Amino acid sequence: xxxxxxxxxxxxxxxxxxxxxxxxxxxxxxxxxxxxxxxxxxxxxxxxxxxxxxxxxxxxxxxxxxxxxxxxxxxxxxxxxxxxxxxxxxxxxxxxxxxxxxxxxxxxxxxxxxxxxxxxxxxxxxxxxxxxxxxxxxxxxxxxxxxxxxxxxxxxxxxxxxxxxxxxxxxxxxxxxxxxxxxxxxxxxxxxxxxxxxxxxxxxxxxxxxxxxxxxxxxxxxxxxxxxxxxxxxxxxxxxxxxxxxxxxxxxxxxxxxxxxxxxxxxxxxxxxxxxxxxxxxxxxxxxxxxxxxxxxxxxxxxxxxxxxxxxxxx
Numbered sequence: 001x002x003x004x005x006x007x008x009x010x011x012x013x014x015x016x017x018x019x020x021x022x023x024x025x026x027x028x029x030x031x032x033x034x035x036x037x038x039x040x041x042x043x044x045x046x047x048x049x050x051x052x053x054x055x056x057x058x059x060x061x062x063x064x065x066x067x068x069x070x071x072x073x074x075x076x077x078x079x080x081x082x083x084x085x086x087x088x089x090x091x092x093x094x095x096x097x098x099x100x101x102x103x104x105x106x107x108x109x110x111x112x113x114x115x116x117x118x119x120x121x122x123x124x125x126x127x128x129x130x131x132x133x134x135x136x137x138x139x140x141x142x143x144x145x146x147x148x149x150x151x152x153x154x155x156x157x158x159x160x161x162x163x164x165x166x167x168x169x170x171x172x173x174x175x176x177x178x179x180x181x182x183x184x185x186x187x188x189x190x191x192x193x194x195x196x197x198x199x200x201x202x203x204x205x206x207x208x209x210x211x212x213x214x215x216x217x218x219x220x221x222x223x224x225x226x227x228x229x230x231x232x233x234x235x236x237x238x239x240x241x242x243x244x245x246x247x248x249x250x251x252x253x254x255x256x257x258x259x260x261x262x263x264x265x266x267x268x269x270x271x272x273x274x275x276x277x278x279x280x281x282x283x284x285x286x287x288x289x290x291x292x293x294x295x296x297x298x299x300x301x302x303x304x305x306x307x308x309x310x311x312x313x314x315x
Contacts, residue, residue, distance in 0.1 A: 005017040005023070005032055008032060009124055010032070010033055010034045010037050011031060011033065011045035011046060012033060012034065012037035012038070012040065012041060012045050012160045013034060013037050013125070013153065013156040013157050013159075013160045014124060014125050014126050014129060014156060015034075015123060015124045015125060015153040015156060015157070016123075016124040017032060017034075021034060022034065022035040022036075023035065024038050026044035026046070026056070028044060028047075028050050028055075029044065029046060029049075029050060029055045029056040029057050030056060030057045031044055031045065031046050031056035031057075033045065034157075036157065036160070036161070036162050037157070037160050037161070037162075039161075040160050040161025040162065041160075041161070044056075084096060084097055084098075085097055088102035120149065121141055121148045121149060121152075122137050122138070122141055122148065122149070122152045122153075123148070123149035123150065123152050123153040124153060125137045125152050125153055125155075125156045127141075129156060129159075130159065131152075131155040131156055131158070131159045131264070131268070132155070132158070132159050132264065132265075132268045133268050133272060134272075135267070135268045135271050135272065137152050137155070137156065139271050140152055140155055140267050140268075140271065142285050142289070143267050143270060143271055143285050143288070143289035143290075144267060144289060144290070145285075145286075145289055145290035145291070146290055146291045151260070151263070154260045154264070155264045155267070158260075158261055158264050163261070164257045164258060164261065165257070165260040165261065166256055166257065167255075167256055167259045167260050168256065170255045170256050170259035170260075171252050171253065171255060171256030172252070173300065173303065174186075174187075174190040174251070174252060174255035174256075174259070175187045175188075175190040175191045175194065175299045175300075175302065175303040176296050176299045176300050176303065177255075177259060178190060178255075178259070178299070179292065179295040179296055179298065179299035180291050180292060180293070180295060180296040180299075181263055181266070181291065182288065182289075182290075182291075182292055182295065183262070183263070183266055184295070186262065187295075187299050190251070190255065190303070191299070191302050191303050191306065193247070193248075193251045194248070194251075194303055194307055195306060195307040195310055196247070197244045197245075197247050197248040197251075197307075198244070198307035198308070198310075198311055199307070199310065199311055199314065200240050200241070200243060200244035200247070201240065201241045201244035201245065202311045202314075203237050203240065203241075204230065204237040204238060204240060204241035205241070207230050207234065207237055208226050208227070208230060211225075211226040211229060211230070212226045267289075270288050270289065274288065
């Protein structure tokens, strides 16, 4: 990034700018925006202030010239009083500032951990920002619970008009990622796709191993000879094998691109349901949100070994 934007936020999604992001600047006032955010609204977010004293470049210049109020107070001898309590950034619970963690949700009290600077669990997104259907970023944070600095800015980007995002875990192990976020139906669908792909590819693989034997060391010439033999004798097996690979790749790319958007919709619908039906919202956030490590474990074994078991029964 050729401009110093340290500490600056996009006026559309309110997320901090990072060095590797695609940034555009308003030609009128120089206000920085994410390119996707600027394209989503079609103009500068400060367009109403253009030509006035509230224009971005004038306000920014005024801020630089304005003295540091806090330092000024210290230099003039102002005394400061600090409360002995603090609020949990995860659940909002008030507790003693000296405590190592929140007594309600267990989140660490980063202000009391030496060597660590407090970080924003919302990833730079304002707590009251609407991420969709009236659900605020703070409510989404409470539901997501784990890795909120990644997901909340993603949700804000979707609310600003972004259509896709990339999720590496959802690409490599979609059934595991969906299960971890308690989207069990999507996890089951991903496992079924994986089983179907293995069943389609299995006849080719069985014939391939019959020709070369089961060995960890296979010469490339030997492998190519086996593939040529199969393509000549059983061309359908090779076609099915390639179809299976294509289906697997397409399914994983779709999961990698759209899983964050699917999760946002799940978060919004779950929070709205909890609002209207729950008698204990904190408990329901815990049960329906967050991450399930047990489900991750089951999904991993189901996705990795169930296709082999099913293929074994059908041989």
